[in-house]
Amino acid sequence: MAKRRIVILGGGFGGLYTARALHLRGVTRHADVTLVSRTSSFLFLPLLYEILTDEVSDWQIAPSFTEVLPDGCRFICGEVTGGELQADGYRVRVRQTDAELTLEADTVVIALGSVSDDFGLPGVRTYARPFRSLSDAYALKAAITDAVRRVRAAPRETASFAVIGAGPSGVELAAVTADKLREERLRAGLPPTQVRLHLIDRLPEILPQYASALRRFAHRELTRRGVELHLGVGVASCSATGVELENGVHIAAETIVWTAGSRPTPVLADFPFVRDRRGRIPVSRTLEVPGFRGAYVLGDAAASVAAPATAQVAVRQAAVVAHNIAAGLRGEPLREYHYEPLGEMMTLGRGTAAANLLGLSFNGLAGYLTRRLIYLLAMPDPWHATKVGLSWLGQSLGEAWHVWSSPAPLTQAIE
Template sequence: MRILIIGAGFAGMYAALSAARLREIQGVSPEQLEIALVAPEPVLVIRPRLYEPKPETLSAPLLDVLKAIDVTYVQGSAETINTEARTVQIATTTKGTGKGTRKTLSYDRLVVATGSRLFRPNIPGLAEHGFSVDTLNDAVALDKHLHGLTRRPAVNGRDTVVVAGGGFTGIEAATEMPARLREILGADAKTRVIIVERNNAIAPDMGAGARPVIEEALRKVGVETRLGAGVASLDQSGVTLSNGERIETETVIWAAGIRAAPLTTQIPAGRDNFGRLLVDRDLRVPGVTGVFATGDAARAACDDDGNHALMSCQHATRMGAFAGNNAAAELLGVPTRPYHQKAYVTCLDLGEAGALFTRGWERKVEMVGDVAKKTKREINTVWIYPPKAERALALASADPERVTDV
């Protein structure tokens, strides 16, 4: 028997850990139940931190962890899913040669943990001139560009950064940027950072309680806002907004929305407006035998009150643990565990203004400033990293009922 997991993000990693945990509990050998994880590289990209400097350091190796728990790593990218034949075609590329091969793996249970991608609309100039912090390569490219600004004359918006999108990613990228620019360009540089948000309020999802904290933080670090307007076009020297305003800049960071990875379209099932597969409480894809979806690839109910998992690390880790457990449970003939996640917190980095910590779907403010920043650092440097490559500790970390139980 084989469980095949596609994706080595937070959901995929915890799916592998949790499936291996249940296999161990049931006394089943890896020869009887193989757990295989498919990903281009055996690393976990610490995606929630890609707005920070030195993004090239923001990944963690997974190979030793996977070996410690007897999970097979399959190098490659899943290209084709055949749910009737229960097979996945995987493309591999040999480093340094550019040559690739293809192989097909069968599965008894499939866990789709393919994550999400930044949504890039067809805005003139965006593909050519826009940056992002969506992937490790994107963040490295932005960092290289920022350091390259020192070789350009300090005119025509060189020291201005425009961030398109006033949600979580946009705010974290923007509030970190003044310090990054001063570090690169010098303390005397006349830097500007501007968030452009189509809604009439910054952080539209945060609510009235948290928003004043964010607005004060933006003022404190010197980030401007343009509300009720979007980016209409980009070129090499600036952006034009939908209200006609022109901002001279050589750096535009796109942070305006994400969608489930395109591979989900190969599963013959319902999806939401974000491309996420609709799943039941066990994270199965209804009507598609043997397929589970998790993390940013799935739209799952968190509770009985109408709340659904967000496309976030916090939800992906716990959803991954439930998906992996349940895929293994079906094959091992033991009861599945319905996914639930009533606890929900938000910890938003606000650069030199500290951070904001809220609890609950109503986002009640619990901590602000330096106190919240300490918690944010702990989340970013400890909590979201893989467990140590020690079998007992790694397996224990994936108890579905305890993962991200905050």
């Protein structure tokens, strides 16, 4: 009998963790499993901010698929451009630099994630940058260094940055950017007044979805770092000179980062599935697309009951999808996915984090160490996690020393 063909689209939390879970269930021995993704490496997004402060390196958070994909799983690097349902299964189109491929599949797993959403606001696409990839992180890091260098050469000028969106991504990014700016400013010998960082959100408070204790801690860490908060007023537009607010106030900023919205990747429209108002594909509790046998969707691309678009959800859904594919091959009953929030964690700058897990809160250095440990355990491959863990061990001791022995406390950050 011909081997079943399983094609996984997307090599992020949903896709890669499905491939690994299929391997653990022995499916890669009896079926052809192929994973398609546009980059040659996985990206552990929750740790992307720390690229700015050199707290992590790219080899740690972006291991190549050759390192983390299990044996028996084929990798194709290419851009998925759409797919069709045929009488004998699915056809998926993939564009590579020099070729167009058509992959045939009995089972297709869609884990193509999301993209930044500017809600059509004028100037956002042109003047604000996203923060979702390694190249975004390195470009922002270079922009910080360049801005401080420019101000050093022109002492009357100010280096101004704006982060739009005070949800988890914006808050984490603002805290880490503040630390990177401070580091560069001190190195350049500039006064705090020559560097400004704004955090903007139309809602009246930061992190509205989080517990009030975590919100308060995050608020304190941002203000300690001199981040200027503009809450309760929306952005009207972005331009080369900064951000225009709906109340007419202009915030000067040479670098603007947009974290205020995301939407499923637009390529989902090129599949034969129904999409919801936000462009996600509705799935049943077994994470299958209703009416399409052998089609699973998970992570940010799926509209599943009450589950937010987080890595936590995508990883847990990957386990359910892999279970259901294996169960389907054996004719066993499928499992359902039910969202259970496990808690939240966020970096709030160098050596500082907040972690709320199963009712327990860890802030500051304890939060930092907890977050690091949990992310280490969550890394896709144990051998890779071991290498990262060993390199962090030394680094964490250094961070602890930095926090407790810093001669200039964070209260003097960018004030």
